[in-house]
Amino acid sequence: MEKHQYTIVIFTENHIGLLNRVSIVFTRRHLNIDSITASESEIKGVYRYTIVLVTTEKQVKKVVSQIEKLVEVLRASYYLEDEVIHQEIALYKVESAGLANSNEVEKLVRYNNARILAIEPDYIVIEKTGYKAETQELFEKLEPFGVLQFVRSGRVALTKQRKELTSYLKEIDKASDKSDKIREWKLSNGNGASTAMWL
Amino acid sequence: MRGSMAVVQSLLAEHIEIIFGYPGGAIMPIYDDLMEYEDKIHHILVRHEQGAAHATQAYSQVSGKVGVCFGTSGPGATNLITGITNAQIDSVPMVVITAQVPSALIGTDAFQETDVMGLTMPITKWNAQVTMAEEIPETIAKAFYIAVSGRPGVVVIDITKDALLSELEFQYEKAPRIRSYFPYPDLKMENINQAADLINKSKKPLVLMGHGVLIGKAENIFKDFVERAELPVASTLLGLSAFPSSHKLFVGMLGMHGNYAPNIKTNEADLIIAIGMRFDDRVTGRISAYAKQAKIIHIEIDKSEINKNIEVDVAIHSDVKMALTALLPKIQANAHSDWLNEFRESDKIEYEKVIKKECLPEIGGIRQGEVIKVLSDKTKGHAILVTDVGQNQMMGARYFKFENPNSLITSGGLGTMGFGLPAAMGAAVWIKDRPVIAFLGDGGFQMTIQELGTIMQEKLPVKIVVVNNNFLGMVRQWQDLFNNKRYAATHMITPDFVKICEGYGIKGKKIEQREDLSQAIDEMLACQDAYFLEVMVEKEGNVFPMITPGSSVSEIVLE
Ligand SMILES: Cc1ncc(C[n+]2csc(CCOP(=O)(O)OP(=O)(O)O)c2C)c(N)n1
Numbered sequence: 001m002e003k004h005q006y007t008i009v010i011f012t013e014n015h016i017g018l019l020n021r022v023s024i025v026f027t028r029r030h031l032n033i034d035s036i037t038a039s040e041s042e043i044k045g046v047y048r049y050t051i052v053l054v055t056t057e058k059q060v061k062k063v064v065s066q067i068e069k070l071v072e073v074l075r076a077s078y079y080l081e082d083e084v085i086h087q088e089i090a091l092y093k094v095e096s097a098g099l100a101n102s103n104e105v106e107k108l109v110r111y112n113n114a115r116i117l118a119i120e121p122d123y124i125v126i127e128k129t130g131y132k133a134e135t136q137e138l139f140e141k142l143e144p145f146g147v148l149q150f151v152r153s154g155r156v157a158l159t160k161q162r163k164e165l166t167s168y169l170k171e172i173d174k175a176s177d178k179s180d181k182i183r184e185w186k187l188s189n190g191n192g193a194s195t196a197m198w199l
Numbered sequence: 200m201r202g203s204m205a206v207v208q209s210l211l212a213e214h215i216e217i218i219f220g221y222p223g224g225a226i227m228p229i230y231d232d233l234m235e236y237e238d239k240i241h242h243i244l245v246r247h248e249q250g251a252a253h254a255t256q257a258y259s260q261v262s263g264k265v266g267v268c269f270g271t272s273g274p275g276a277t278n279l280i281t282g283i284t285n286a287q288i289d290s291v292p293m294v295v296i297t298a299q300v301p302s303a304l305i306g307t308d309a310f311q312e313t314d315v316m317g318l319t320m321p322i323t324k325w326n327a328q329v330t331m332a333e334e335i336p337e338t339i340a341k342a343f344y345i346a347v348s349g350r351p352g353v354v355v356i357d358i359t360k361d362a363l364l365s366e367l368e369f370q371y372e373k374a375p376r377i378r379s380y381f382p383y384p385d386l387k388m389e390n391i392n393q394a395a396d397l398i399n400k401s402k403k404p405l406v407l408m409g410h411g412v413l414i415g416k417a418e419n420i421f422k423d424f425v426e427r428a429e430l431p432v433a434s435t436l437l438g439l440s441a442f443p444s445s446h447k448l449f450v451g452m453l454g455m456h457g458n459y460a461p462n463i464k465t466n467e468a469d470l471i472i473a474i475g476m477r478f479d480d481r482v483t484g485r486i487s488a489y490a491k492q493a494k495i496i497h498i499e500i501d502k503s504e505i506n507k508n509i510e511v512d513v514a515i516h517s518d519v520k521m522a523l524t525a526l527l528p529k530i531q532a533n534a535h536s537d538w539l540n541e542f543r544e545s546d547k548i549e550y551e552k553v554i555k556k557e558c559l560p561e562i563g564g565i566r567q568g569e570v571i572k573v574l575s576d577k578t579k580g581h582a583i584l585v586t587d588v589g590q591n592q593m594m595g596a597r598y599f600k601f602e603n604p605n606s607l608i609t610s611g612g613l614g615t616m617g618f619g620l621p622a623a624m625g626a627a628v629w630i631k632d633r634p635v636i637a638f639l640g641d642g643g644f645q646m647t648i649q650e651l652g653t654i655m656q657e658k659l660p661v662k663i664v665v666v667n668n669n670f671l672g673m674v675r676q677w678q679d680l681f682n683n684k685r686y687a688a689t690h691m692i693t694p695d696f697v698k699i700c701e702g703y704g705i706k707g708k709k710i711e712q713r714e715d716l717s718q719a720i721d722e723m724l725a726c727q728d729a730y731f732l733e734v735m736v737e738k739e740g741n742v743f744p745m746i747t748p749g750s751s752v753s754e755i756v757l758e
Contacts, residue, residue, distance in 0.1 A: 012379070013378065013379050016328070017316055017320065017326075017328075020317070020320055021320055024320060024321050028321070061506075062503065062507060065502050065503040066503050068502070068503070069501065069502070069503050071324070071325045071345055071377065071379065071380045072379050072380075073379055074378070074379045172378065172379070172381065173378075175381040175384075175385065176376065176378065176381045178381070178383070178384075178385045179381035179382055179383040179384070179385075180376075182383035182385075182518060182521055183348065183382075183383055185521070186383075186416075186518065186520065186521075189416075189520070196213040196214060196215060196264055196265040196343050196347065197263055197264055197265070197347070198259075198263045198264070198265070198292065198347055198351070198414070198416065199347060199348065199415075199416070
């Protein structure tokens with residue numbers, strides 16, 4: 001089966017150790033994660049993980065349903081490259097010595113839509129946001145000037161589809177109501193009221 | 200009240216009557232408060248925490264109540280690990296409470312500190328660490344709800360000693376709503392209709408009955424369903440006893456050491472109806488040659504199991520009882536007599552080649568199958584059979600005729616040697632009207648033999664049968680079949696078990712002759728107390744039929 005780059009988006013409750021549980025799903029299957037980021041979403045208390053990896057559709061499907069099964073996960077889904085809008089941010093610390101008598105770096109910054117964050121006597125710090133290939137390209141161009149440090153964030157991604165978290169939460173509410181009803185039905189068909197009884 | 204009392208009060212609110220466990224420094228406050236309620240909650244002191252976990256699992260399975268066990272921090276918690284893993288992989292609900300060093304010491308490698316959260320994360324349905332007393336009631340309420348609902352599993356709660364010792368105002372709300380957890384999926388009628396259509400049209404249907412039928416308490420509706428359309432019923436190891444073995448539609452066990460007919464017919468059926476099972480590799484054999492000719496319907500509550508190992512045609516993501524209740528009225532009465540007869544024809548072959556020799560041998564040493572047959576006949580299938588792992592387990596599963604739900608307790612997914620004795624002990628705490636028989640190999644018995652002490656102290660009338668072949672039999676069988684009979688590290692000298700039992704005040708007997716078997720078992724069953732019977736069996740007996748590793752179900756061999 002063909003491998004693709006997938007972006008997995010996971011919405012979760014805030015629970016200590018959940019990130020660990022999520023990553024166990026990958027490590028157990030020996031899957032290498034390319035990047036992972038986590039932050040609070042547009043709804044307070046709901047967290048959003050963005051995970052990027054290269055694998056087959058079959059595998060990503062299984063992984064996502066294993067993740068969705070975790071108690072504190074609200075929803076997990078996966079997307080192909082063209083279904084998301086994504087960016088990464090990169091920072092470059094470049095030696096000033098190499099720049100002394102050239103405006104090359106300034107040009108690079110301008111042509112690559114990067115910006116200078118800090119200018120210090122012996123180094124400057126440049127920031128660029130873009131696709132991984134773009135931040136990589138800038139890195140390679142800066143290298144001859146002496147890159148002292150280079151760091152790139154994980155991918156952050158938004159989905160193109162017109163279905164947002166609020167509507168997922170509504171669906172989840174409905175699913176919970178339904179689940180409660182089935183549970184009550186099972187209780188009334190089974191052994192009575194104690195929650196510690198098998199249903 | 201203090202945190203440790205809140206633990207006890209929470210358990211009382213859940214009507215918990217039995218706890219298996221072992222004390223230690225960190226958990227002492229809970230034990231101290233538990234003493235106040237000795238009349239309501241009986242604590243059973245095991246001899247090793249592994250035994251507590253296995254006993255709790257079996258208690259949970261036979262009682263239909265969520266079992267609870269306790270362990271202290273550090274080694275108490277690590278000793279529970281095998282039992283937690285075992286229950287989780289076999290979807291048995293269990294709430295495990297461990298105590299932890301004071302929160303200020305967490306992460307410092309303090310005395311008896313271990314990362315219980317990290318250790319149990321991959322082997323639990325849910326786990327939580329409580330560091331504040333006021334979080335105790337809600338966390339325990341969540342634990343019970345999560346453990347038992349949907350696809351059940353194990354929940355571990357790790358409570359720090361300072362939380363146990365600080366004050367809170369106690370309030371308990373059962374089954375609190377958890378926004379991200381909705382364990383019972385909504386049934387999609389279109390899938391039910393598709394399934395009904397396939398079932399009504401099928402000429403050669405085969406039902407694969409799994410543990411989900413028992414977990415979902417769906418035995419009755421399951422029976423109505425298969426009887427309506429006369430569907431042959433094959434069972435997974437853990438599905439056994441959900442449907443009477445004596446029923447005319449029952450065609451036997453699936454898988455590596457299952458019966459001949461259901462395995463070969465898997466690759467001849469035109470429709471497979473898998474109910475509450477997960478197509479484990481021990482059931483499917485080589486997956487690329489599994490039921491390619493058949494349409495497959497899969498009823499399963501855990502979505503991540505659907506299309507995991509086997510791609511199916513109709514997926515019914517649902518509680519089993521719920522799905523069958525919806526499906527039943529759409530099923531037309533039907534008969535598949537020719538198809539059923541085909542199973543019976545294959546049964547004859549298996550009987551001649553395997554069963555007769557195993558269960559009714561006339562020459563050679565006593566066979567394990569023969570012992571099971573006598574046990575099954577004499578109890579008329581009305582016993583709880585608890586097996587260990589290995590040949591004894593396969594013999595028990597193959598030859599005991601189960602009549603009542605949840606009457607086989609065995610370690611399926613993990614295959615844990617040492618499971619049998621403590622599990623039988625846990626079952627015997629609840630079961631009073633039928634014998635609880637532990638059927639063990641000489642290897643497995645010795646892995647948790649110390650629980651004889653618990654059996655003695657609690658006066659549990661467990662009937663312990665050890666089939667002694669002086670070998671780790673199942674491994675020796677593989678060495679026999681695949682390693683040129685090189686019996687590396689499988690020969691085992693055993694001590695005088697009867698004497699050991701005697702030391703524990705348990706009556707016992709050892710037999711070596713076929714003619715003594717029947718009477719010895721009568722004697723054992725007539726005994727009101729615990730009883731130990733050692734049966735010296737054929738040293739190099741093998742379990743057949745067998746789907747050898749890498750073979751397909753239709754390539755099952757009879758000898
Ligand atoms: C804890 C554990 N260790 C090792 C094994 C591997 N194993 C599976 S069956 C078996 C042999 C069991 O021997 P015995 O208990 O004497 O039973 P028999 O097969 O002879 O009936 C072994 C070692 C296991 N299942 N569990």
